[in-house]
Amino acid sequence: MPLPIWLAHKLARRLTSVRLQKVLPYLAPDGWTQVGVEYENRVPRRIHSVTLIASAEARDTTLPRLQHDLREAVIDPTFGDEPLKPDNRTRVFINPEGVFFGGGPAVHSGLTGRKNAIDTYGEYSRHSGAALSGKDPLRIDRTGAYAARYAAKNVVAAGLARECEVLLSYSSGIAKPVSIQVDTLGTGVIPDDEITAGIERHIDFRPAAILRQFNLRYLPSIVKGGFYRRLAAYGHVGRMDIGLPWELTDKAALLQSG
Numbered sequence: 001m002p003l004p005i006w007l008a009h010k011l012a013r014r015l016t017s018v019r020l021q022k023v024l025p026y027l028a029p030d031g032w033t034q035v036g037v038e039y040e041n042r043v044p045r046r047i048h049s050v051t052l053i054a055s056a057e058a059r060d061t062t063l064p065r066l067q068h069d070l071r072e073a074v075i076d077p078t079f080g081d082e083p084l085k086p087d088n089r090t091r092v093f094i095n096p097e098g099v100f101f102g103g104g105p106a107v108h109s110g111l112t113g114r115k116n117a118i119d120t121y122g123e124y125s126r127h128s129g130a131a132l133s134g135k136d137p138l139r140i141d142r143t144g145a146y147a148a149r150y151a152a153k154n155v156v157a158a159g160l161a162r163e164c165e166v167l168l169s170y171s172s173g174i175a176k177p178v179s180i181q182v183d184t185l186g187t188g189v190i191p192d193d194e195i196t197a198g199i200e201r202h203i204d205f206r207p208a209a210i211l212r213q214f215n216l217r218y219l220p221s222i223v224k225g226g227f228y229r230r231l232a233a234y235g236h237v238g239r240m241d242i243g244l245p246w247e248l249t250d251k252a253a254l255l256q257s258g
Contacts, residue, residue: 002122008035009239029055037084049091054066059101120237147210154203158252160195180196
């Protein structure tokens, strides 16, 4: 997973944790996180910026208190075990527009679906314009994103590339993708077209096959707390807390064999 979105989700989880555990009992259940990372030759080098915005329920919450508490209870612990940490040049923004009271769906009327950048790779790579959450698993813009993630992760796990982006294009009424493209961003050890041929051989990208492969009809009855409910927060990819089937690398050996 790209480091910026990984760290942003980690911050969001920590923000939720300190609220639920009453470490900061005055917080309300709404917030935003963003992490900027400087890269050199496609390798993360330093934390450029950290943005954390939290909402408060207690009307007597002051901005200095909020900024101090969030830095101490959320930001510092989040980066505590990370190889890259904020340095003295890192720009840290904590509620830069002041204390935000309330929040939640009431102040977001008209919003339909979460931004794909938040649910996927944080603008690091290309993605569909359609939201993932709130859709039946037969919708190909949702399941296709999962299948593309699965294919790309297995390519990397097979050692065929350090990075991999898989593009699937479908047409109404046609089960198979009309186009499958692979871009390893110059990191592939074999040509991209050979990798494309390999994933076409070993992965079935038809909607019903994806549904069956990932058990999408029955996961809600298996995963405690509701599979799709839990999936709707902290991203649809790159997490191992709810056993996402598209994070498996069980096709790596087949892709290695050609």
